[in-house]
Amino acid sequence: MTEPTSWRVPRWLPVAKITGGLALLLLALALADGDRAQLGLGVAACAGLAVWAVRDLLAPVRLRADDTGLTVVTGFARRTLLPWDRIEAVRVDTRPRLGLRTETLEVDTGDSLHVLTKTDLGVAPEDVLPLLRRR
Template identity: 80%
Template sequence: MTDPMSWRVPVWLPVVKLAGGVALLLLALALADGDRAQLGVGAAVCACLALWAARDLLAPVRLAADEDGLTVVTGFARRSRLTWDRIEAVRLDTRPRLGVRTETLEVDTGDTLHVFTKADLGVPPEDVLPLLNEVRAPR
């Protein structure tokens, strides 16, 4: 029997998102010079970053695994349980983008595709795949 495992958003990530939103709002306030449109854009960007950070705080654990299956975050912060028999494939997708190699962990159920990045997992996806395969292996 394998112990349950989970992967989460790094703690520093929502802090950076919130700080970035506040910094952009302060910048808009400093540069707006009474321009309501500029203030509105700054406030909208701040609100979007705050919502993005809120998701990280409400659902920090994006992927959890045990011998029965996976729990994944779907939508904004809802959790879905996927039993191993529903999962068709768990794979690593590596693509070059703008001169940088990006990796994602994909959980394919046939009907849905759940994609996780290093920012979602807190570790590189290539480190998670062998652990999931070990948990999934038939006993």
């Protein structure tokens, strides 16, 4: 029996999202000058970042590996267990995008594809892959 291993959103990320949302709201308040549409956009941006931060607080561990399989976060904050025998492939997908290299960890069950980024894992997907393949 091996020890469970988990990967989580970096602890500073929800704080950064909330701070960014509040900064956008303050900026909208300062620049709106009576323009309700501009103020509404600032409120919407703040609310969106707040909801995104709440997801990070409710489900900070996005991937967990143990002897039974992988537990991944699906939807907003639901956890789904993927038994090892249902997992067809685990791979890192690398693509160029906007002049940058984007890496994602893909967990393929045949019926569903779960995609995790460096932001979800707290480490590069290529660092997670060898640990999952050893199980």
